[in-house]
Amino acid sequence: MRVLCCLDGTNVEQVRKAMAMLATGELWTVGLLYVIDTGPREEIGRTRQRFLRPPGSSGPREQSMRETEAEAAQEILAEGRRYFPEAETFERQGRPEREIVNVAAEWRADLVLIEARAEYGDKPRIGPKSVGHVARFVVDHAPCPVLLIRPLTGAHFPIPR
């Protein structure tokens, strides 16, 4: 693996530590986190209020929404465990960016791996605003180094100098 380290005159020590962590070859403890985003549910609540209903729905529909969220979360974490059988898993609910930062702090993570943004298409997005709000928040607030991951691509390069 070839790692490109970007120096800015102040970060050589940070780069050394990060490289030391990646290159130790020691057994890593992997944690897998999935956060159920409660934002859309809050928006549904606001819509209900606009239609003069209490914000939280109840009954079978509410139960179905919760069950689906939980099933999706379990499924996604199970997929992760297929690659990292020894991994510790965390399922949280809330604003994803805040939960990620808080779990990183609580679990005393040394490194956070996060995708620049969820990619739904075949071609990864590179360019302005290609880092989503969740990754940006995590980069801004994480209590440890953050490794921003994105698919390898050679398209559209070199960019104009």
Next chain:
Amino acid sequence: MFSFFPIPLFWKTVLTIFIALLTLVGIMTRPFRWNEAFIALAGAALLLVLGLITPADAFRTLVQDWNTFFFFLGMMTLSALAEAAGLFDWLAVQAARLAGRSAARLFLNVFLLGSLISMLLSNDATALILTPVVYVLVTKLRLPVLPFMFACTFIADTASFLLPISNPTNIIVLSRLPLDLFTFLRLLFLPSLAAIAINLGVFFLKYRNQLKGHFDVQRLPPTDQTIRHKPYFRYTCGVLATVAAAYVTASALKFPLSIVAMGGALLLLAGALFWRQMTLRETAKRISWSIFGFIGGMFIVVRAIEDTGLTAAFGQWLLRLSGGTSFGAVLVGTAGAALGTNLINNVPMAVVMGVALGSVQHAPVPVQHGFVAATIFGCALGPNLTTVGSLATVLWLLILRQRNVDVSGLDYAKVGVMVTPLMLLAGALTIWLLL
């Protein structure tokens, strides 16, 4: 009580206006998280206690509006019983199957499905029932939730003036300012299609990157899982098809739409009881009874203001503002109704506009029609401007953000601000061209 004392007319007027304003401000701000129905009923009760409206007059007002009350009841019951049959879940799964794995085509299908449900079962059904159904579906399919959720909540209002029954505010406005079905469709069908096209186009542009992917059809629930009881499901489809045809016929014949809605609801209820799919108690639990308190209270409050002559003066002011032209009428009607729906709620705004425009009936027919169509259009589409509920909510969220309190709703409100003015402008111009 003041009714026992001879108080001058001037002070009666001042008191009525004060209580009405207090009620509207209460609905806008909802102090202590009071329910809107409680605030509207408190305003009406205060007017009654102070003798600013007589009990007989209040009773007459409520009885005169029986069509609106029963339409709300019929509409909510129909939606609740159709939901119990699994109709919405089945339709959403069919929309996904027809999308052929493409997220973009599913997005289009959700828009079309939302339009159909709003048109035939009202915006209430799309916003409150279809939205959670689609949320569950796209969560299962691992697609981005927000674009699909916004598609549902926006199309609920954008497609809510395709037919008179598509939005309860249409019924409220039309009960005071009747338009025959042909004129309604002539003036509002094309603007509705224009608004839907703009909504769809802007959303496709905004969410183009999130809609590029595909989904795994295997993740779709089997059809058997969505239909809980086949005979009741088929019966529901049959009743709803009949009700849809009856709605159109009743609108054309100026037959009260509430009777059609209630008739359909009773037929569905009979089926649900026969096949033991719902009990009376379960059906009643799915109906929001406080809505009746809210609209009842608002009807009484607006009736009291009407007696002061203020609504007539408001109507005349709108007429002057329009310059007496059909173009002015459409612009003033649209802007006034859209702004009002975001200041208070669209239901009281429809009542206020309906009563106020009663005083412009001496204006030329194109001006009158312009005002009525624009009011229906503005009251239906206006709520999309502030998806978080009202301008008061937006202001509150802005204050919270200034205090560094984390607010997510404000980000969502941007979507409405981006697309709604475009739809309002295009729709208003189309109405004017059709006058």
